[in-house]
Amino acid sequence: MMDYSFVDKNRNRVINSLKARGDQFQLKDIDHLNQKRKDLQKKHDDEKSKLNDLSKEIGLIYQNKGDANVAEKLKSQSTALKAEIQALAEAMDKVHAELNEKLLYMPNVLHESVTSGNSDADNPIVRSWGTPKDIQNAKDHDDVAQTLGILDVERSAKVSGSRFSYLLGWGARLERALVNFMLDMHQKHGYTEISSPFLVHKNAMIGTGQLPKFKEDVFCIEQPEFYLIPTAEVPVTNYYREEFLQFSDLPKKFVCYSPCFRKEAGSYGKDTKGLIRQHQFHKVELVQFTTPEESYQALEELTGHAERILQALELPYRIVSLCSGDIGFSSAKTYDIEVWLPSQKAYREISSCSNFEDFQARRAGIKFKRDGKNDFVHTLNGSGLAVGRTLVAVLENYQKEDGSVEIPKVLQKYLDISKLTPGM
């Protein structure tokens, strides 16, 4: 969590950032709790020190075969003191827990380059790549896939309900080809491939910031309690939780392919057709652990690594920088990559690349040593890319009038075909 000392030291930045986000977090609540905690701890520590001295004294009397009566007297003093200490400890723990619980709801401090705005409409466009093709009567990916017979959302509705899907035959193979292509490419970018757990403990979800604030968005199973990962960011970032890394080991870069599970609560009626918004989708995720000095350069690089996938697939896209009103709770700065979808004549999010600075590292306890000093690492992640949405973009951008779909060149060696045609 944002620890109190950080808030105290960066008070002006924190206040400005909360204001820009439009966040209702109240600093005076934590100020009050922290003062209370300090006072209680001081008292507790002083009393405990007295008790420790008494115990030592008693020990010495026994060792030196001293006066047992004196020892007994000291013992009863200790017993009285102990009750006091117990009460202080309980009060202190309670206040501390309250403070920490509150701090978990405090969003990250925004980077100075984040522009102010209220919604995604205010996100500045950073750059664009490629020229959208003018496709006459472009069909949406759902139609394209149905025509090819590679997507079945009727049977998934029967089995799992809405927002699930089956991919069949070449559809399933195309998805797998995309995954392999992405993993291979990021391997070349210097990321270590990692295969992670898909069920995690609550603490891991707190570490990366999904909990406690966004409980409604994630799937939870009880007995035993587990959370289904909404992104591989969770198991991969938490890989180093409560650890010290060596300065010489940084940066650490991981790429992880995983399913992602999201409730998509509050998005009823949005993107109901096809593969755009699913309860379960697949994603290749990039995660980096860096020093504080390097994290913004790393964000540019990581975003570039995600872009290279779209460039290789020859899919037009643009980059937007999320404004203060649109950026996520845990992030200090985020670039969204949006791919062109001919059927919608619009750019749609396909990747989100963020620098969390030390926000997640503080929550998860990930530090590094440099010259004998300890500091929190910076964590970053970005989709490289969302596989389902990439499939959507390929189907839509490579569709032909006869209902066939060309296979992007870089995927052909993974599939041994150059074209998908209806009925094949």
Place this chain on the structure above:
RNA sequence: GGAGGAUUGGCCGAGUGGUUGAUGGCGGCGGUCUUGAAAACCGUUGUACCUUAACGGGUACCGGGGGUUCGAAUCCCUCAUCCUCCGCCA
């Protein structure tokens, strides 16, 4: 799921109630010696919080939580993880 064994500082490994944050070794850092390096020798070497202008002082931490006791790494309970054997399973 059942039965045993284990969990100590960066690593290895002592330590079964009393000034123990914890013997020793390795590693790391600093120094002596050396033209330099190695070896040898000497010293040093955890984290978090409170307090102090600072030097420093205090509290907590020996897998997690709870208990017994004036006092717990050490005794008791409980949970977790790992290892071995059995069962089951991909």
